[in-house]
Amino acid sequence: MKMEEITQLQEDEIQQRLEDALEEMQNLRFQHATHQLDNPLRLRALRKDIARFKTVLKEFELGIRKPPVQ
Numbered sequence: 001m002k003m004e005e006i007t008q009l010q011e012d013e014i015q016q017r018l019e020d021a022l023e024e025m026q027n028l029r030f031q032h033a034t035h036q037l038d039n040p041l042r043l044r045a046l047r048k049d050i051a052r053f054k055t056v057l058k059e060f061e062l063g064i065r066k067p068p069v070q
Contacts, residue, residue, distance in 0.1 A: 001017075001049050001052065003052055003056075006052055006053065006056050007056060007065070007068065008068055009068075010067060010068070011057065011060050011067055014053055014056055014057055015057065017053060018050065018053040018054065018057070021046055021049055021050050021053065022050065024046060025043070025046050025047070025050065028042060028043050028046065029043070
């Protein structure tokens, strides 16, 4: 997910997507450990998405970023 897309989301929606991404990361790590992972590059992309989600949430917390007006 691109940063522009994330910044258009509400704070609670970003939090939900972060939780979903963390759960998916856990599943992918389990698949990787059992040698059933089809696309190992998905791990890297998911890690970056999680970092983006956390960055935007921290910016909301610090007041650097304001929620989008809808």
